[in-house]
Amino acid sequence: MTRKVDVAILGAGSAGVTALFTLLRAGKSVVLINSGPEGTTCARVGCMPSKALIEVATLYHDRERQKAFGLSGTEALAVDGPAVMARVRAIRDKLVNGFITRTHKHLDETQFIDGHATILGPNRVEVNGEEIEAGAILIATGSTPVLPAPFRALGEALVTTDTFFEQPDLPKSIAVVGLGVIGCEIGQALGRLGVEVHGFDAAPVIAGIKDPVVAEAAAEWFGRDMSITLGASVEPKLEADGTVTITAGGKTVNVERVLASIGRRPNVTGLGLEALGVELDGHGMPAYDRETLQIGDLPVYLTGDANADRPLLHEAKDEGKIAALNIIAGSRKPFRRRVPLGVAFTSPQIATVGASFDTLDPEQIAIGVASAEGNGRSKVKAETAGTIRVYADKSSLKLLGATLAIGAGEHMAHWLALAIEQGLTVDACLESPFYHPVLEETLQDALMSCLANSGHKLPHPPGLTPA
Numbered sequence: 074m075t076r077k078v079d080v081a082i083l084g085a086g087s088a089g090v091t092a093l094f095t096l097l098r099a100g101k102s103v104v105l106i107n108s109g110p111e112g113t114t115c116a117r118v119g120c121m122p123s124k125a126l127i128e129v130a131t132l133y134h135d136r137e138r139q140k141a142f143g144l145s146g147t148e149a150l151a152v153d154g155p156a157v158m159a160r161v162r163a164i165r166d167k168l169v170n171g172f173i174t175r176t177h178k179h180l181d182e183t184q185f186i187d188g189h190a191t192i193l194g195p196n197r198v199e200v201n202g203e204e205i206e207a208g209a210i211l212i213a214t215g216s217t218p219v220l221p222a223p224f225r226a227l228g229e230a231l232v233t234t235d236t237f238f239e240q241p242d243l244p245k246s247i248a249v250v251g252l253g254v255i256g257c258e259i260g261q262a263l264g265r266l267g268v269e270v271h272g273f274d275a276a277p278v279i280a281g282i283k284d285p286v287v288a289e290a291a292a293e294w295f296g297r298d299m300s301i302t303l304g305a306s307v308e309p310k311l312e313a314d315g316t317v318t319i320t321a322g323g324k325t326v327n328v329e330r331v332l333a334s335i336g337r338r339p340n341v342t343g344l345g346l347e348a349l350g351v352e353l354d355g356h357g358m359p360a361y362d363r364e365t366l367q368i369g370d371l372p373v374y375l376t377g378d379a380n381a382d383r384p385l386l387h388e389a390k391d392e393g394k395i396a397a398l399n400i401i402a403g404s405r406k407p408f409r410r411r412v413p414l415g416v417a418f419t420s421p422q423i424a425t426v427g428a429s430f431d432t433l434d435p436e437q438i439a440i441g442v443a444s445a446e447g448n449g450r451s452k453v454k455a456e457t458a459g460t461i462r463v464y465a466d467k468s469s470l471k472l473l474g475a476t477l478a479i480g481a482g483e484h485m486a487h488w489l490a491l492a493i494e495q496g497l498t499v500d501a502c503l504e505s506p507f508y509h510p511v512l513e514e515t516l517q518d519a520l521m522s523c524l525a526n527s528g529h530k531l532p533h534p535p536g537l538t539p540a
């Protein structure tokens with residue numbers, strides 16, 4: 074049997090469901106196909122359960138700070154592992170169920186198919202033995218943790234973020250292999266909950282930080298919550314007692330569990346992209362237009378983690394919407410992409426905004442730097458680990474980007490993203506008020522330092538504009 078629809082959406086994650094609502098509002102006939110559990114990667118196994126774990130780890134870790142403030146008795150605090158994991162799951166379940174309910178409220182049973190879709194051609198999809206003829210296909214199939222054979226061989230000792238939150242209790246010890254964003258967030262949270270954590274990364278930096286000054290400082294701070302071995306290729310070995318031994322970088326550890334956090338790959342294997350008749354690269358990926366998400370001139374769109382370009386929640390939603398608006402328009406309707414923004418919810422938070430440091434010409438930029446050590450509020454809070462580096466075009470003073478490793482980095486990064494989006498110069502940024510005492514005064518210091526290092530002399534004190 075063949076059914077006909079305007080659009081077949083493959084994947085009911087954040088990209089697919091955002092597209093769904095946009096298409097339904099425009100009166101398009103749609104079928105949403107999803108394989109595996111519903112509720113999105115973000116809510117089920119990603120952003121939300123990881124932040125729930127980080128929140129409890131932060132609460133528990135605060136007992137260290139409390140002692141310094143004259144609060145006694147905090148050493149009696151204890152971690153109830155099963156209760157911690159149960160609460161993480163309870164929050165997750167609430168979010169997942171809310172998402173599923175909201176999605177299905179807009180669909181009748183013919184508009185949703187639980188099954189694994191395969192593309193048969195630019196207008197044809199197969200699922201559960203049924204063929205669907207679609208005016209357009211929107212691919213939003215997400216991504217999956219990378220898991221090479223030596224890791225798969227670890228059996229029950231191996232966890233990924235797909236399985237970690239299902240663990241009934243916290244492990245006693247864990248090796249976190251891959252200290253990207255996931256490894257840093259979960260590794261640090263577990264370290265702060267009292268788990269013995271050993272982190273490893275093949276790269277010489279943690280969290281993929283491209284600014285070497287921030288990278289070095291961050292590695293030192295994170296080393297307080299877990300052991301860190303960088304530039305080391307990891308060889309996990311399953312022992313007869315079910316534990317795992319890892320020898321890397323001249324170090325050997327024996328642990329109860331291994332978290333593989335060595336990256337994620339798009340769910341395009343076996344999807345049938347070859348049936349589209351376009352060239353695929355060495356990773357099996359077709360070229361597509363970043364401003365429309367369209368593959369060539371086919372009625373096929375590649376969105377969210379499935380295209381591996383900006384594997385973040387807000388970008389997945391944007392891409393679902395952009396693709397849907399292009400389908401509705403029926404002709405190329407490009408959208409400018411947002412200023413790049415990334416935040417790791419660690420302590421201190423690591424944030425990158427705008428142009429990445431490694432893409433900038435050192436001859437053409439002025440760099441501003443400031444440390445949280447000199448910030449009054451940071452001293453009051455007893456949280457002085459923090460540094461900010463901002464980059465501006467040396468001649469125009471236009472703000473280009475920044476790397477932050479600092480408390481409240483998420484908020485400063487949003488402020489900076491708006492400034493970059495608006496094309497502001499460093500001196501214009503300094504015209505904004507900075508209250509006292511706030512952590513943002515460190516950002517003010519970094520901008521002042523950038524101005525000083527640029528060699529520009531303003532005719533009036535920075536921040537003061539003649540009326």
Ligand SMILES: Cc1cc2nc3c(=O)[nH]c(=O)nc-3n(C[C@H](O)[C@H](O)[C@H](O)COP(=O)(O)OP(=O)(O)OC[C@H]3O[C@@H](n4cnc5c(N)ncnc54)[C@H](O)[C@@H]3O)c2cc1C
Pocket residue numbers: 083084085086087088089106107108109110111112113114115118119120121123188189190191213214215216234255340344376377378379383384385386387389
């Ligand atoms: C641990 C972790 C923490 C994260 N934290 C953050 C964060 O703090 N902030 C942030 O911005 N981002 C974060 N992310 C990234 C964010 O979760 C993803 O970028 C986002 O969820 C991707 O959404 P999506 O719609 O592309 O894919 P998904 O939500 O993964 O949806 C894809 C769906 O398609 C289905 N599917 C796959 N193949 C097929 C097929 N052939 N047919 C039908 N259906 C199929 C899948 O089963 C899935 O249901 C995190 C990710 C992880 C793993």
Ligand SMILES: NC(=O)c1ccc[n+]([C@@H]2O[C@H](COP(=O)([O-])OP(=O)(O)OC[C@H]3O[C@@H](n4cnc5c(N)ncnc54)[C@H](O)[C@@H]3O)[C@@H](O)[C@H]2O)c1
Pocket residue numbers: 250251252253254255256258273274275276280281305306307334335336337383384385415416417418
């Ligand atoms: N707060 C957030 O926004 C957030 C949080 C978590 C995840 N995410 C998203 O999830 C994506 C995936 O995260 P991730 O941390 O898995 O990937 P990642 O690509 O950020 O990091 C993977 C790390 O593993 C290392 N690595 C690769 N192979 C290795 C090996 N054999 N041995 C040791 N190290 C190895 C890499 O050098 C890299 O540092 C991110 O790109 C991000 O988009 C975002």
